[in-house]
Structure formats: structure tokens, C-alpha cells
Amino acid sequence: xxxxxxxxxxxxxxxxxxxxxxxxxxxxxxxxxxxxxxxxxxxxxxxxxxxxxxxxxxxxxxxxxxxxxxxxxxxxxxxxxxxxxxxxxxxxxxxxxxxxxxxxxxxxxxxxxxxxxxxxxxxxxxxxxxxxxxxxxxxxxxxxxxxxxxxxxxxxxxxxxxxxxxxxxxxxxxxxxxxxx
Ligand SMILES: [Fe+2]
Ligand SMILES: [Fe+2]
Numbered sequence: 001x002x003x004x005x006x007x008x009x010x011x012x013x014x015x016x017x018x019x020x021x022x023x024x025x026x027x028x029x030x031x032x033x034x035x036x037x038x039x040x041x042x043x044x045x046x047x048x049x050x051x052x053x054x055x056x057x058x059x060x061x062x063x064x065x066x067x068x069x070x071x072x073x074x075x076x077x078x079x080x081x082x083x084x085x086x087x088x089x090x091x092x093x094x095x096x097x098x099x100x101x102x103x104x105x106x107x108x109x110x111x112x113x114x115x116x117x118x119x120x121x122x123x124x125x126x127x128x129x130x131x132x133x134x135x136x137x138x139x140x141x142x143x144x145x146x147x148x149x150x151x152x153x154x155x156x157x158x159x160x161x162x163x164x165x166x167x168x169x170x171x172x173x174x175x176x177x178x179x180x181x
Contacts, residue, residue: 009047012061031156045148055140063106066093083128106142113150
């Protein structure tokens with residue numbers, strides 16, 4: 001990122017990066033890194049994609065940074081689960097940073113890729129109900145946050161590629177056995 005772009009990005013998000021509540025996310029592990037680092041990567045990529053697709057740059061930067069703004073892991077409570085943590089993050093983002101409706105909606109729909117995976121592999125995360133209508137991004141900014149989160153997550157999990165490949169193979173096998181009729 002050039003100096004000029006970095007300055008613009010920093011201006012959009014510096015209040016969040018220095019906020020004591022957001023700094024708490026440094027303590028949480030996420031994809032083998034801290035949630036703070038993960039969120040910053042997603043925000044930077046969202047900003048870059050936002051420039052390419054002529055999106056609202058302030059909104060994609062802030063929604064990218066706040067998309068996982070909840071404390072603890074996804075297994076700690078029902079509100080932090082795979083499909084509920086986006087709503088928790090949006091509520092926190094509203095409470096601490098008064099995000100716009102556009103930003104809030106983009107945060108809420110950032111797990112759309114997980115819904116699609118669930119539709120392809122019904123065996124994944126069976127305890128949660130996934131509605132395409134509810135989770136489908138409703139704006140260009142929403143699609144950008146969703147795509148950035150997926151891309152960054154895959155890159156961060158690179159070191160676990162073998163485990164991932166093994167798990168996907170296992171899931172495929174289970175799905176074939178359980179749903180072949
Ligand atoms: Fe997330
Ligand atoms: Fe994320």
C-alpha cells in the first residue's frame with residue numbers, strides 16, 4: 001500500500017485501532033493468529049478491493065475491521081457461534097463505534113460463504129440453521145467484506161492445509177455415505 005493510501009486507510013480506522021475495547025481482540029486467537037491481526041488484514045484487503053470496485057471506502061475499511069468484533073471464541077457461547085457471531089459483532093460495532101446501516105449489514109452478512117459451504121456439505125455445523133436470504137450480502141460493500149474474510153482466512157490457515165484437505169475429504173465421504181439416497 002502506498003503512503004497516500006495508507007494515510008487514507010488510517011484516517012478511516014484510527015479511532016477503532018486505538019480503542020481500548022477493540023484492543024481486547026489482541027488477546028483472542030483466530031485462525032492461528034490474533035483476532036486483531038486477522039481483522040486488520042481483512043480491513044486492508046477490503047479497502048483495496050473497495051478501490052477496485054468503487055465502493056464506499058470508509059465503510060468497507062470500518063466494516064472489515066469490525067466484522068469479527070466479539071470477545072472469546074466461536075465455541076464460548078451461542079452468540080459467538082459460526083452463524084451468530086456476525087450479529088454479535090454488528091451489535092458491538094453499533095454500541096462502541098456507531099456504525100452506519102451499510103456497515104452494520106456488511107458485518108452481519110460476512111459469513112455467507114459458510115452458508116454456501118453448509119448447502120454443499122449438509123454435514124457441516126448441523127446444529128445451526130443457515131438461511132441464504134438472511135445471510136446474502138445486500139450491498140457491494142457486503143460482498144467485499146465477505147470475499148476478503150474468506151480470502152484472508154484461507155491464507156491464514158495455509159499452514160494447516162493438510163489438515164484442511166483431510167477434513168474436506170472426510171466431510172465429502174460422510175456426505176456421500178449419509179445423503180446418497
Ligand atoms: Fe467471522
Ligand atoms: Fe473473519
